[in-house]
Amino acid sequence: MHEDRRSAPTGRVVGLTLAALLVVAVCAGLGVWQWHRGNVVVSEPPARQPVVPVSRVVDAGGTGADRILSADEVGHRVEVTGTFDPAVNLLVPGRALDGVVGSWVLGVVVLADGSGVPVVRGWVPTGQPAPDLPPGAVDLTGVVQPPESSDIAPSTSALPAGQTWIVSAADLVNRVDYAVANAYVTQTTPAAGLKAVPPADAGQATRRLDLRNLAYAGQWWVFALFAVVVWFRAVRDERRGGGQDDPDEPAPGTDEGPVNDAGGRDMSGAR
Structure with a gap:
């Protein structure tokens, strides 16, 4: 009875198996690493990001009223440096704060490049006029908010001079002769006589697919599969190959008969 060499792995088979396991582990690990790098790129929520100059978030001069804020720009904390336009000191009526209806106080800060950024300076109760604008240069912080659309206005009736229903560049460009950002900033620390208006939209973190890193991840996993094949x-x-190397087995295609004790071929059955 001949021993079946295929029942136990040879040293070469063991070596091939260990090498394949190593390659598969490395390729799979690299694929997972690339997947984590490319699956999502998560930015911090805007409220947790550092304060930056408003021009880095809102570009009035470059895009004007066509500018649309992205999800990670809304809610961003910004620094606004410039001077308030003395011709724009508006009340936005019908705005509630802590259950009390009153008005927002709206101004426009003119930046160094000549463009304007609408700033909600704060809130006052109904019947109270807007406080005077601070003279000279100002340096304030606030939160970027998207412009309001006309469908949120509580009424379509005409308002007295010095009032507007919504905060929008489309309205403000009719009051000034320079580009106005299609967004506004709610002032974090308002002047005396005003209450801070909390931002309505805090923004959100962004999630973006990085297709190049995802493709690299797929490549590594294909390499791992190729190594298995x-x-x-x-x-x-x-x-x-190991099964054909047994010297005790006749080669395929031979018809040699049994050998007798003398070493010759047994011809007893030959006719």
């Missing part, structure tokens, strides 16, 4: 074929060929 190569290992399988190599082991299969090794086992097949």
Whole structure:
């Protein structure tokens, strides 16, 4: 009875298996790493990001009323440096704060580049006039908010001079002769006589797919699969080759009969 060499792995098969496991582990690990790098890129929520100059978030001069804020720009804390336009000191009626209806106080800060940024300076109760604008240069902080649309206005009736229903560049460009940002800033620390208006939209973190890193992840996993296929074929060929190397088995295609005690061929059955 001949020993079946395929019942136990040879040293070559063991070596091939260990090499394949190493390659698969490395490729799979690199693929997972690339997946984490490319699956999502998460930015911090705007409220947790550092205060930056308003021009880095809102570009009035470059895009004007066509500018649309992205999700990670809304709610961003910004610094606004410039001077209030003395011709724009408006009340926005019908705005509630802590359950009391009153008005927002709206101004426009003119920046160094000549463009304007609407600033909600604060809130006053109904019937109270807007406080005077601070003279000279101002340096204030606030939160960027998207412009309001006309459909949120509580009424379409005409308002007295010095009032407007919404905060929008589309309205303000009819009052000034310079570009106005299509956004507004709620002042964090208002002047005396005003209450701070909390931002309605705090913004959100952004999530973006990085297709290049995702493609790299797929590449590494294909390499791992290829290594498995190569290992399988190599082991299969090794086992097949090992089965034909048994010296006690006749080569395929021979018809030699049994050998007698004298070493010659037994011809007793030949006719």
